[in-house]
Amino acid sequence: xxxxxxxAAHSTPEGTADAILLELVDEKxxxxxxxxxxxxxxxxxxLHRAFSVFLFDEHGRLLLQQRALGKYHSxxxxxxxxxxxxxxxxxxxxxxxxxxxEELGVSPSLLAEAGTVRYNHPDPASGLVEQEFNHLFVxxxxxxxxxxxxxxxxxxxxxxxxLAERHAEEPFSAWFMTVLDAARxxxxxxxxxxAGW
Numbered sequence: 002x003x004x005x006x007x008x009a010a011h012s013t014p015e016g017t018a019d020a021i022l023l024e025l026v027d028e029k030x031x032x033x034x035x036x037x038x039x040x041x042x043x044x045x046x047x048l049h050r051a052f053s054v055f056l057f058d059e060h061g062r063l064l065l066q067q068r069a070l071g072k073y074h075s076x077x078x079x080x081x082x083x084x085x086x087x088x089x090x091x092x093x094x095x096x097x098x099x100x101x102x103e104e105l106g107v108s109p110s111l112l113a114e115a116g117t118v119r120y121n122h123p124d125p126a127s128g129l130v131e132q133e134f135n136h137l138f139v140x141x142x143x144x145x146x147x148x149x150x151x152x153x154x155x156x157x158x159x160x161x162x163x164l165a166e167r168h169a170e171e172p173f174s175a176w177f178m179t180v181l182d183a184a185r186x187x188x189x190x191x192x193x194x195x196a197g198w
Contacts (some may be wrong), residue, residue: 021086023037023038024088026134030050030134041132043130044129044130047132049086051136055115056136057187057188058142058143058158061195062158063160063198065082066155067153068153069152076126081106081177083105085097087117093153103149104148104149105148107147109140109142111138120132139188140191161196178192
């Protein structure tokens with residue numbers, strides 16, 4: 002993980018990463034504690050705070066990312082532009098902007114809150130469970146991407162029609178359609194009716 006001001010507190014003086022802690026929440030999204038990342042995803046899963054980002058270009062196309070093949074959770078599947086977990090005490094908006102830059106090497110030119118969604122999605126391949134209270138963000142991206150190959154295998158811009166075709170033929174993350182459907186009202190407001198979202 003790149004060392005940034007937001008992640009420096011989570012690294013040792015030698016630069017090696019400590020255990021990553023997630024913020025546990027109740028059903029209303031109120032913080033109730035912390036748990037180590039992998040432990041929080043072990044069945045049956047612990048409800049924790051997360052975020053999902055959906056960035057679009059000026060043509061209303063969604064930027065997808067294919068998760069790196071070396072990731073322990075959902076490797077190689079396609080998903081939304083960026084997703085992850087705030088550090089304990091970190092604002093979801095700040096975490097979303099931070100991770101988008103860390104994973105894709107680009108900062109959104111616009112980023113806006115798009116609500117929250119709570120879900121429980123087991124991952125059949127890994128056996129891990131996504132019990133998440135997810136903060137949604139939509140925005141625009143205009144600069145070229147420079148993905149971190151440890152995090153991202155590939156990226157692609159897709160129209161709504163192209164996404165439907167790709168989703169029918171290729172593996173996507175277990176949570177993808179849940180977060181996309183929850184974000185659709187904000188996506189439509191951002192991209193306009195003609196984009197088809």
